[in-house]
Amino acid sequence: MSVTAQEVFASASAPGAAASHRVLDDARAKAVAASLNYAGGVSPKDAWDLVGSGVAVLVDVRTAEERAFVGQVPNTLHVPWASGTALTRNPRFVREFEQKVSKEQVVLLLCRSGKRSVLAAEAATKAGFNNVFNILEGFEGEIDAQLHRGNSDGWRYHGLPWVQD
Numbered sequence: 105m106s107v108t109a110q111e112v113f114a115s116a117s118a119p120g121a122a123a124s125h126r127v128l129d130d131a132r133a134k135a136v137a138a139s140l141n142y143a144g145g146v147s148p149k150d151a152w153d154l155v156g157s158g159v160a161v162l163v164d165v166r167t168a169e170e171r172a173f174v175g176q177v178p179n180t181l182h183v184p185w186a187s188g189t190a191l192t193r194n195p196r197f198v199r200e201f202e203q204k205v206s207k208e209q210v211v212l213l214l215c216r217s218g219k220r221s222v223l224a225a226e227a228a229t230k231a232g233f234n235n236v237f238n239i240l241e242g243f244e245g246e247i248d249a250q251l252h253r254g255n256s257d258g259w260r261y262h263g264l265p266w267v268q269d
């Protein structure tokens with residue numbers, strides 16, 4: 105069964121436009137203060153709210169295999185930043201990104217733990233996309249001392265919707 109953010113928000117109270125814009129404005133202000141080369145970072149929960157209220161689209165930049173076998177947020181776009189287990193850089197990333205989203209859209213990038221998505225956000229921003237945000241913590245979260253992910257952060261840790269093939 106697949107559930108979209110829009111469906112969830114149709115039956116729940118969607119956050120107002122003002123709240124959505126406050127989240128994005130805060131992220132932009134922090135990005136400026138930290139001299140980031142992209143619009144900023146948002147939490148997984150804020151990302152889900154922004155997608156659900158139609159303010160933003162989510163682009164997963166992980167590999168096709170990660171999406172299929174680890175799991176993915178339902179009904180999201182996919183533009184891999186890299187491919188294979190060696191994470192070989194996708195030389196067509198910007199071209200593929202341009203085909204999926206417009207420069208006017210607010211775009212939220214998701215990867216495993218929030219590092220690849222920063223690189224992707226920087227590349228997209230350099231190509232003229234000024235509304236590209238990183239989803240902090242990523243889908244799986246940061247690796248811990250036991251070499252496990254997902255015990256303290258990440259999309260799945262926060263109990264947000266996801267599906268698996």
Ligand SMILES: O=S(=O)([O-])[S-]
Pocket residue numbers: 215216217218219220221242
């Ligand atoms: O996707 S990643 O940030 O773990 S390299």
